[in-house]
Amino acid sequence: MAYDFLKPVLGDELFTQVEAKLSAASLNIINLSDGSYIPKTKFEAERDKVKALNANVADLTQQLNDAKSKADNADTLQATIDQLNKDIADKDAAIAKTTMQYRIKDELRGMKAKNVDIIMPLLKMDKITEKDGKIEGLSEQVDALKKSDAYLFETNPGSNRGGFGGSQDIGGSTGNTNAAVNAAIRSLSGRSGD
Numbered sequence: 001m002a003y004d005f006l007k008p009v010l011g012d013e014l015f016t017q018v019e020a021k022l023s024a025a026s027l028n029i030i031n032l033s034d035g036s037y038i039p040k041t042k043f044e045a046e047r048d049k050v051k052a053l054n055a056n057v058a059d060l061t062q063q064l065n066d067a068k069s070k071a072d073n074a075d076t077l078q079a080t081i082d083q084l085n086k087d088i089a090d091k092d093a094a095i096a097k098t099t100m101q102y103r104i105k106d107e108l109r110g111m112k113a114k115n116v117d118i119i120m121p122l123l124k125m126d127k128i129t130e131k132d133g134k135i136e137g138l139s140e141q142v143d144a145l146k147k148s149d150a151y152l153f154e155t156n157p158g159s160n161r162g163g164f165g166g167s168q169d170i171g172g173s174t175g176n177t178n179a180a181v182n183a184a185i186r187s188l189s190g191r192s193g194d
Contacts, residue, residue, distance in 0.1 A: 100135075104128060107135055111142050112154040119145065119152055 007015045038046075101120070108116040122145060128137040146153050 100128070100130065103130075103135060104138060107138055108142070111139075113142075114152055114154060122149075 006018065010018060104123070105116045105120065108119055113119050123138070123141050127141065128135060130136070142153075
C-alpha cells in the first residue's frame with residue numbers, strides 16, 4: 001500500500017484507522033524523507049533550467065552547422081581562387097608568348113627576312129629568350145638559315161627598291177650597256193658571275 005511507511009510510526013491499530021479515513025477522503029500522503037518528492041517550485045525551476053540547456057544545445061548545434069557550412073564554402077571559394085589564379089597565369093603565359101612572337105617577327109624583318117611567316121616555323125622557339133630587353137638565340141638561328149636557305153632573306157639591302165639601286169653605273173665608260181644591265185641583274189639576284 002501507499003501508506004505503509006506510516007505503520008511503524010502509528011502502530012497497527014491507529015494505522016488501520018488513519019488508512020480508512022484517508023481512503024474515504026481521497027487524500028494522498030507521501031513520504032518526504034526518502035527524497036522522492038520535489039516541491040512544485042523546485043520542479044519548475046529545474047524544468048526551466050532544462051529548457052534553457054536544450055535551447056543552448058540547439059543554438060550551439062546551429063552554430064556548428066553554420067561553421068561547417070562556412071568551412072565548406074571557404075574550401076569552395078579557395079578552389080575557385082586557385083582556378084582563377086591558374087587561368088590568369090595561363091593567360092599571362094599566352095600573352096607573353098604572343099608578345100615574344102611579335103618581337104621575333106620584328107627582329108626578322110630587321111634581318112631582311114622576305115616572309116617572316118615562313119621563317120617562324122623553322123625556328124626553335126625554346127632556344128630563343130629575352131634578356132635585359134634583348135632577344136637572344138635568334139641571330140644564331142637566322143645565320144644558320146641564311147647559310148642553308150639564303151633565298152628566305154634579301155641579299156642586297158637595296159633590292160627592295162625599284163630600279164637598280166641607284167649606285168650602279170649602267171652605261172659606264174665602257175659603253176657596253178647590255179653587259180652592265182646583266183651584271184646589275186645578277187648582282188641583285190644574288191648571282192655574281194655565271
